[in-house]
Structures are given as structure tokens and as C-alpha cells.
Amino acid sequence: MIKGMLQLTERGLYCAAADVYIDPWLPVDRAIITHAHGDHARWGSKHYLASRDGGRVLRTRMGADANIELIDYGEPRTINGVRITLVPAGHILGSAQVRLELDGDVWCVSGDYKTEPDPTCSAFEPVRCNTFITESTFGLPIYRWCSQHETFADMRTWWAENAALGRASIIYAYALGKAQRILAGMLGADIGPIYTHGAVERLTNDYRESGITLHPTSPVVAQPKGTSFAGSLIIAPPSAAGSTWLRRFGDISTAFASGWMQVRGARRRRSLDKGFILSDHVDWPALIEAVAATGAENVWVTHGYREQVVRYLTDKGLAAQAIASHWEGEDEQGPAVADEEAIA
Amino acid sequence: MKQFALLFSAIDSTTSTNRKVEAMAEYFATASPANAAWAVYFLSGGRPKRLIGVRKVAEWAMTESGVPPWLFEECYHAVGDLAETIALLLPPPTVVNAEKPLHEWVETVLLPLGTVAEDEQRTAVLDAWRQLDGTERFIWNKLITGSFRVGVSEQLVVRALARASSIDEGVIAHRLSGHWTPGAQNFSALIEPDSSDADRSRPFPFYLAYALEDELEALGQPTEWQAEWKWDGIRSQVIRRDGTTYIWTRGGELATDRFPEIVAAAELLPDGTVLDGEVMPWLDDAAMPFAQLQRRIGRKKLGPKILADVPVVLIAYDLLELGGIDLRSESMSSRRAKLEAVCERGEGPARSIFLSPTIALATWDDARLAQSNSREHRAEGLMLKRLDSEYGVGRRKGSWWKWKVQPFSIDAVMVYAQPGHGRRALLHTDYTFAVRDGDALVPFAKAYSGLTDREIRELDAWIRRHTIEKFGPVRHVEPVHVFELHFEGIQKSPRHKSGVAVRFPRIARWRTDKPAAEADTIETLRTLLAAQQ
Numbered sequence A: 001m002i003k004g005m006l007q008l009t010e011r012g013l014y015c016a017a018a019d020v021y022i023d024p025w026l027p028v029d030r031a032i033i034t035h036a037h038g039d040h041a042r043w044g045s046k047h048y049l050a051s052r053d054g055g056r057v058l059r060t061r062m063g064a065d066a067n068i069e070l071i072d073y074g075e076p077r078t079i080n081g082v083r084i085t086l087v088p089a090g091h092i093l094g095s096a097q098v099r100l101e102l103d104g105d106v107w108c109v110s111g112d113y114k115t116e117p118d119p120t121c122s123a124f125e126p127v128r129c130n131t132f133i134t135e136s137t138f139g140l141p142i143y144r145w146c147s148q149h150e151t152f153a154d155m156r157t158w159w160a161e162n163a164a165l166g167r168a169s170i171i172y173a174y175a176l177g178k179a180q181r182i183l184a185g186m187l188g189a190d191i192g193p194i195y196t197h198g199a200v201e202r203l204t205n206d207y208r209e210s211g212i213t214l215h216p217t218s219p220v221v222a223q224p225k226g227t228s229f230a231g232s233l234i235i236a237p238p239s240a241a242g243s244t245w246l247r248r249f250g251d252i253s254t255a256f257a258s259g260w261m262q263v264r265g266a267r268r269r270r271s272l273d274k275g276f277i278l279s280d281h282v283d284w285p286a287l288i289e290a291v292a293a294t295g296a297e298n299v300w301v302t303h304g305y306r307e308q309v310v311r312y313l314t315d316k317g318l319a320a321q322a323i324a325s326h327w328e329g330e331d332e333q334g335p336a337v338a339d340e341e342a343i344a
Numbered sequence B: 001m002k003q004f005a006l007l008f009s010a011i012d013s014t015t016s017t018n019r020k021v022e023a024m025a026e027y028f029a030t031a032s033p034a035n036a037a038w039a040v041y042f043l044s045g046g047r048p049k050r051l052i053g054v055r056k057v058a059e060w061a062m063t064e065s066g067v068p069p070w071l072f073e074e075c076y077h078a079v080g081d082l083a084e085t086i087a088l089l090l091p092p093p094t095v096v097n098a099e100k101p102l103h104e105w106v107e108t109v110l111l112p113l114g115t116v117a118e119d120e121q122r123t124a125v126l127d128a129w130r131q132l133d134g135t136e137r138f139i140w141n142k143l144i145t146g147s148f149r150v151g152v153s154e155q156l157v158v159r160a161l162a163r164a165s166s167i168d169e170g171v172i173a174h175r176l177s178g179h180w181t182p183g184a185q186n187f188s189a190l191i192e193p194d195s196s197d198a199d200r201s202r203p204f205p206f207y208l209a210y211a212l213e214d215e216l217e218a219l220g221q222p223t224e225w226q227a228e229w230k231w232d233g234i235r236s237q238v239i240r241r242d243g244t245t246y247i248w249t250r251g252g253e254l255a256t257d258r259f260p261e262i263v264a265a266a267e268l269l270p271d272g273t274v275l276d277g278e279v280m281p282w283l284d285d286a287a288m289p290f291a292q293l294q295r296r297i298g299r300k301k302l303g304p305k306i307l308a309d310v311p312v313v314l315i316a317y318d319l320l321e322l323g324g325i326d327l328r329s330e331s332m333s334s335r336r337a338k339l340e341a342v343c344e345r346g347e348g349p350a351r352s353i354f355l356s357p358t359i360a361l362a363t364w365d366d367a368r369l370a371q372s373n374s375r376e377h378r379a380e381g382l383m384l385k386r387l388d389s390e391y392g393v394g395r396r397k398g399s400w401w402k403w404k405v406q407p408f409s410i411d412a413v414m415v416y417a418q419p420g421h422g423r424r425a426l427l428h429t430d431y432t433f434a435v436r437d438g439d440a441l442v443p444f445a446k447a448y449s450g451l452t453d454r455e456i457r458e459l460d461a462w463i464r465r466h467t468i469e470k471f472g473p474v475r476h477v478e479p480v481h482v483f484e485l486h487f488e489g490i491q492k493s494p495r496h497k498s499g500v501a502v503r504f505p506r507i508a509r510w511r512t513d514k515p516a517a518e519a520d521t522i523e524t525l526r527t528l529l530a531a532q533q
């Protein structure tokens, strides 16, 4: 009998009993992928297992040659006696928690998750387990999201004010997940087609083909030369900020939609006109609640403010420990992390 | 308060000066005078004096939000601003729709905080927290901790007021200078078309010089310029109107009773006179170090001893009003001629007001020579003023330049660090620096300014991890980091271990490229000292 279901190896989280890795950062034989974001879905493994809902976006991200097997949420797959189930994580389309059960011992790897409702993906479902491995991207009590209805209402008001002044409104948003969530939030708004950056448009089409209803979009590149963008709304990835791509839009107002926008300094450092607080990760209260809802006696914390969350949970009597994640440097956390483009 | 919070967000969310001014102008045009008055006060940098200690506010916030101190500190590190950290951590307000106008918050809640006992302070602050949310709560925290700042200057506030009222910027600036106190009536008077009843004590807005950047030759002919010493004192206006004297400092303090020597001399000035000049500590016909003036300013009562030890004078360099007539639009040369005549009358037997000497400039080399000799005259450089320049408002580039001598410079090693005050009370911001003496390090200066917020945070994190020893709040840190320090003067000082005392040391930059073994030595300091004497 090995010590535990999962262990952290140099390739990532590994289940020896089933000989499978979860979100490995180096190539392996068998990988389970929680979702298609770049810090979770890496190229080069021989076989991938992922949720059916996220099949299209994962294919776009991984390329035509990747060997991907899709299963439904809740459809168990048993490998060497380990019963593996994918459970909705509510993060982006197709995002999954990975539940592993062997001899009555249940482990759950959250991947990235949020508990707020989101029309572009299945709602998060809490998993009762003995060991819960949680993310902690926003694991400080300063992160407490306002209602998303408020954020979307603010977005519409902001766009209308800019439009009245003849300015184009540019929202920077992560191309996979956040952009589509905004497009869903804009459904029914009297805005006309929303223009998109190429990176956003491709994934938006994947969402539509997966059956998600989104506000109509039109790619910026498809517009004839000399098109005026005054008064329009444009969604672009954060990497477009400050680039020459923006020149064609004339007078613009810029905003970033991210949980990091909760802190004034994070917004000011980017010299944005506006920050919209909209996150696809749990905020602090939801994180603490989600941990409690699993009933887990052991908690592993990864991704973000893990030391802080571990200390907090330990003080509350849980057996918590931090596990390293490949995607952060040796640097201390805090503003430095917040400075990086939204780790999604 | 909502409207003020919206204005704050509008200013805070743009980097365009014009959009900031637009937002303020709209606010001033629509807000009630009572609220607008406080907005003018806070936006132009006004701060009620010490209301509550930051630490107390932080403690109440921890209790109210149920966040333990260690976690509070982690949050503060992530946010970098105490008022904001608190605003984010507090539970949502329990009283909703409790809109109270800005002036009411300030007058009935904020200002009384400074005069009541701690438990009353606490009740008032908690009560406010339970009513305010978001930006309003953040602004409130900034106000109670005296750290409210937003990216506008008094000059921009003046411009916005001018835009909102269609009154000339210069007139608004004049009405605002001196002891302008916030209040509905005063705000209305500020933007009123006619104000024949101008306050007789009020100074003119000080006209400021820019630091010289270009070669002198770029200024044109030396004969078009007036050169004077740049003194290191307190820039002030001496006003003689209706038989009364007022002395205003550039900092906006009415300092008449601090300088009785100058008041006595001002009695000899003709009525309706306003002089602009430098208040200087002056003994035996020579300037004394600025620290002496600071010592005198620091005294509550001016006894005969300090008056004898540190007498002050006004070195007059401009005449803004004569016979009750505003001279500011006249040329520098014309004002100077009138100033010379006035000073002859005003000097008096004690010479407590005298004319700023000019330096003859036949060629620009004359200016260079004079500038390089500034320290011998105990001046900190030269002032260059175009002879045909009027006395402008605020800072306008082109006609007045200051040309300071280069500061002394030393590369020193940080050896001690301690927490700062006010908004930086949780960060290590006060540092002690040392030079090398053989294998030893000799501390010689303390400095706490010159780094960016980002550098301060980075250094703070490093200090916490590289402390050798703690003495109360002071940390003895590993001697690793080298900083280029600048200072204005160096003196022998037996009281200091290094044998020298430096004046106004500040951090010029963090020499991340230099190891401690290459920092300057005690010999370098001694050489600077010898060269000065």
C-alpha cells in the first residue's frame, strides 16, 4: 500500500495506483486534464483524458494530433481499481475536478474553480472527500467578489458613456473563458456586434459550437479598411494592451476584467481607465466554504497564496499543506504575482 | 459622499490631465457649495491635523473583520495601502442607503475625531464603516488617517474652478492662497464674479522657478537676465496693508509671530506693500545653516536666547504690490527698481529686511563662476530671472530658473532599518547608512526618502528575511545593499561616531550593481569635509 493516492512529482501530481498524472507540466504517458488553460493543459503527452463539454476548446488548444479521450461529467472510469470521475468545476467550459476513489479513500483535485453561477459552463459541484487539493489564486480575505450582475451593469454603463463621447471601449480579458463569460453577460445589450481580437474569436466559435449562447461577435480583422470603431465594444486578450494593434481604434477607453482588479494598485500599474472585477476563480469566502463543504480532513493547497491559506486552515484545525506549482517562480507572492498576466 | 466618491473614481481612473480637470469642473458646477468647499480643500492637499493613529485604526479593523494580525499583514503586503486594505477586509456595511453629504461627514464626524477620547473615536469609526462601502469607505479611511491623495495638484483644482465659474485662473488662485478655510460661503466667494472685499491679509500665489536643464547659452543673452543667489531658507511674502503686517510662508502658514525682527522692520514699509523673499537665519552678516532656522521654528516660545542665537532676516527679491497696486504684470527690471527704493526705506537700523544682491553677468562664464562659488556664500546655487518677465502664477516654464549646485554624493551601505510613520507604519522605510573603514562599517547618515513604493516594498521583504539582530523596532540587517546618497552639506561633528554630520541626506538611487565591498570609505567623507573648509 502506498502512502497516498497522489504524490507530487517533478512532472506534476501523480496517481501511482492508476499510473496517471493530473495536469502534468511535462510529457507523460497518461494525463487527465482539468481544463484547457495553458497552465493546466500542456502539449506532448501520449494520451489525454478530459471532459466532453470542453472537447472543442481543448482540441483548439492542443492541436489536431493530440490523442484526446472525452468522458462525460459523472461517468466513472476505472483504471487499476482506481475509480476516476470528472465533476464540474465551474471555472470555464469543460473545467473539471478530478475525483479519485480507491478502497473507500476519496481524493479530489479541484483544478481551477469558482462557485458563482456562470452561463458558459456547468455549475461547480462540491465533492465529499478525505483529501482535497485546492487552488488558492485569490486566497486572501481582501478578495471578495461583488455581484457579477453589478459588474456587467457597470460594463454597460461604461460602454454607453464612452460611446456617447465617440470613444471605442476596449476590454482586456483572458481569451479562453473570461471573454466568453463577458459575451454571455452582454446578451441582450443594445450594443450591436461586439468586435473581437482573433485569439478571442476562435475560442468564441468553439463555445458556440459547443452549444453556448453568446452575444454576436465580429472579428476586427474582418472589417473593411476605414471602418470606424467609435462607440463600439472590443474584446481583446491582455497581451494586446499597449500594442500597435490598438491604433486603428482612434480614441479609446481601456478596461481589464479580472479578479486582480479588486486592488487599486493593480489597476493603476497597468494605466487602465477602468478595472472590472470579474474572476473565474473562487474568492476568499467561497474558497473557505468550498474546503469545508468537502468535509476533507487533509487539504493540499496549490496555485497562488498557498502558504497563507495553509496557515489559516491549520489554525482552524485542518491538516493542510502547501504543494508547489510549476507556474510560479521562487518569488514571494503578492503584488509580483498580481503583476503577471492573469494566470488563469 | 457618493458624489465625491464618483469624482474620486473619475480622477483616479484616468491619466489624462484634461479628463481630470473636466471631472472636477463638473463636480464644482453641480455639488452644493458646502460639499464643494471640502472637495477643494481635500483635492488641493488639505489634511486635518493628526486625527487618529494608523495603528489604532488597523487594530479596530482587524477586530471588526475577524482577521488575525498575521493575515492582516499579508493582505497589506498584497495591497500596499493601509486604507485600502482595511476597506477591502471589513465586512459589508449593515446600514444601507445611509447617504450623508461630504460636509456632514467631515464636520460632524471626521473633525471631532481629533478631540475625543479613544473609545469615542472607535465608536465613530466603526459606525462609519458600517454605513460606507467601496470607494466611499476607502476615501473615509484615507481621510481619518490623513493620507488622502489623488493625482491632482492645487493648480489643477484652480483650473477646474476657473472652468466651472468662468473666472480667471489667477483670480481663483489668489482667492485660494493664504488661509482659505472650507465652508459654503467661502466656496461661493471663491467663484463669485466680484470680490471687492478681498481679504486684506491674503498673499499672492507664489511664482515658482524650474530647475535649469539646458546649457546657459540656450537662454539667450546673459544681459537679458538677472542673477541672484539661491538661498536655503523659507520662501515668504511680507505684506504691509492698512497698518498691519502679515508674513505668509510658501507652505501656506501665517507665520507673522514667528519672525518679530521682520515685523519690526516691516513697519517702516509704505502702506500697501507686498515683498517676496527668503526668511533666512542670519548672524554677523552671514547666512547660518538651515538647521538653525529649523531649531528656531521648532520652539513653541521665542525666548531671548534663541532670538539672540538665531536672528532672522528677510532677503527681499521681488515687489508684488506697491501703494496698493498689483505690480505682477510689470517686468522684473521695473519691479526690481521699485524694490530697491522700497528696501532703502525698509531696511531699518537692524537690517532685518534687505535687498537680495544681484550678480553682474557680462558673459555666461560669470554665471558659471558664481554658481561654482555658491557654497562660499552659503547659498545653494543661482536664480536666473528674465529681466522682462512678469510675476506669474504657479509654475510656468521659461522665465525663472533655479540652478542648484550639485549635491555631495556617497555610495553607502544600509546597516539598520526601522518602520516609518503614517501610511508607511507597517513598512521598513527609515534606514541608516554606513561607509567602510577598513573591515568595519561606520554609520554616518539616516535617510528615509528617495525610493519608489515598489522599491520600498521589495526592500522591506528583504529586510525581514535578512535581519541579524533586533533592537525594539530597529533591525540590524546584513550589510549587502549599496545606495547612492546625496546631501547638501558636511560638517565636523564630535557627537557622531563617524566624526562628520551631513545635512539633508536622501537616497538618490539603489546601486544594485555595486557590492558592499565597493562602497565609499570614511576617507572619502573626510576628503569632502576638507574640501568644504
Ligand SMILES: [Zn+2]
Pocket: A035, A037, A091, A112, A343, A344
Ligand atoms: Zn484556469
Ligand SMILES: [Zn+2]
Pocket: A037, A039, A040, A112, A303, A343, A344
Ligand atoms: Zn490555473
